[in-house]
Amino acid sequence: MPAEATAPPEQGRDPHARRFGLPIATCLVMGNIIGGGIFLLPASVAPFGTISLVAFAVLTLGAVALALVFGRLAHRHPQTGGPYVYARAAFGDFAGFLAAWSYWITSWVSNAALAVASVGYLCVLFPAIGAHKWSMCLAALAMQWLPALANLAGTRYVGAVQLVATVLKFAPLMLVAVGGLFFFDPANLGPFQATGQSPAGALSASAAILLFSYLGVESAAVSAGEVRDPARNVGRATILGTAGAAVVYLLGTLSVFGLVAHEKLVTSEAPFTDAVNAMFGGTWGGTLVACAAVISMAGALNGWTLLSAQTPYAAAKDGLFPRAFETKRRGVPVVGVVVTTSLASALTVYNYTAGSEGVFEILVLVTTFTATVPYLLSTAAQIYFLLSGRGERVHRGRLARDGALAVLAFGFSMWLVAGSGYAAVYQGVLFLFAGVAVYAVMAARRHRTAA
Structure with missing residues (x-):
């Protein structure tokens, strides 16, 4: 069984490499969660009706449970890797590899989806971008490579960009989330259930789309090695970031539903822009929101x-x-940054070449499945640690609470798999199984080296 690792020592005197304190770690969690999903997803789930608001509330409970579980796991394993570290510590190398492989797929596919989502708001600011699919594709690629350059400059700049972007994104979100309640019109809400599905089916289907909004609860845990005092700060940042994002999400989505007529929201490409225009009239407010949305998505990327x-x-x-x-240079794994950004770029080009209609929803569903694998393994690892009776990992006074949270988070992840749909599971499993061959090669290489 792999030994439990400790947090790495402080990095050297490289001025470009700086470890994150609690505020930056919280911004990392909140910024990655809020990302771009909130700006586009109200329109994506509007076809299901207001039952999607119920799905959002249920998802919030699951996300909070996951956040608490990751906080406890990070306290026991305060080093870089997150789900990979937890799965490997509990179940060995193969489980750890599956967690790493799945999370890696999730991250670069999510980056492609975020970049695609940002194009809708870029078109509001620069209408010429929307004139041709290749101009939209180039804009999406620029949204991926500019943050990559910030990463290559060092963790100091990653933290600075994350802090600024998180602050800027709150302006339009709070404008709509709080200010929109004063302009709320119940007549705009539309039907409670707008599809022919059963209530359970509609909840699962809308939840599968909405999960993309909560990807990122594990952000501080994955980067624990870059956080000061990770055993203490990672858990706090995870809970604070998730709770803050949840408040903004729920109020913001509710306000958009009440500001934009249902039939218009279903076809909207920039729902928050439409919401602000409905509040104040004209286009200036919507343009401001579009600008902030682009900054927000750049920060998430x-x-x-x-x-x-x-x-x-x-x-x-x-x-x-x-x-x-x-x-690793300047505190950043540079090869990983270049390779994953290149893969996300290739996926973006492929989807625009194949036809950009529905690209965002398709990519979201793929990441819905691949994200559940590290979540399932992490929550299972927590259950294992609690039930194994290993004293160094179990606080007996918290056994019942932590066990209930772990079971809830595990069940939540399983429900998300069911709600992903056959196509998403099929494509996601192909990505997952492709990793088995990679593991075979790496395991054989390790064996030869050890021999």
């Missing part, structure tokens, strides 16, 4: 680019990913 490199870095150190992913 900044954080997710870091996470996409951290997990393969941790796995590479244990010989489970190619050794090149160990390369």
Whole structure:
């Protein structure tokens, strides 16, 4: 069984590499969660009716449970890698690899989805971008590579960009979330259930789309090695970031539903822009929201680019990913940043080439499945630690509470798999199984090296 690792020592005197304190770690969590999903998803779930608000509330409970579980796991394993570290510590190398592989897929596919989502708001600011699919594709690629350059400059700049972007994104969100309640019109809400599905089916289907909004609860845990006093601050940042994002999400989505007529919201490409225009009239408010949305998504891409490199870095150190992913400069795994951004770019080009209609929803569903694998393994690891009776990992006074949270988080992840749909599970499983061959190669290489 892999030994429990400790947090790495402070990085050297490189002025470009700086570890994150609690405020930056909280911004990393909140910034990655809020990202771009909140700006587009009200329109994506509007076809289901207001029952999607119920799904959002249920998802929030599941996300909070996951946040609490990750906080406890990070307290026991305060080093870079997050789900990979927990799964490997509990179940061995293969489980750890599956967690790392799935999380890596989730991160770069999510980056492609975020970049695609940002194009809708870029078109509001610069209408010429929307004139052709290739101009939209180039805009999406620029949204991926600019944050990648910030990452390559060092963790100091990653933290600065994350802080600024998180602050800026709150202006339009709070404008709509709080100010929109004063303009709320119940007549705009539309039907409670707008599809022919059963209530349970509609809840699961809308939840599968909405999960993308809560991806990122584990952000501080994945980057624990870059956080000061991770055993203490990672858990706090995870809970604070998730709770703050949940408040903004629920109020913001409710306000958009009440500000924009249902039939218009279903076809909207920029629902928050439409919401502000409905509040104040004209287009100036919507333009401001579009600008803030682009900044918000750039900030999320900044954080997710870091996470996409951290997990393969941790796995590479244990010989489970190619050794090149160990390369680290200025506190950032540079090879991981370049490789994952290149893969996200290739996926973006492919989807625009194949036809951009529905790209965002398709990518969201794929990441819905791949995200559940590290979540399932992490929550299962927590259950294992609690039930194994290993004294160094179990606080007996918290056994019942932590056990209930772990079971709830595990059940929540299983429900998300069911709600992903056959197509998403099929595509996600193909991505997952492709990793088995990679593991076979890496395991054989480790065996030869050890011999």
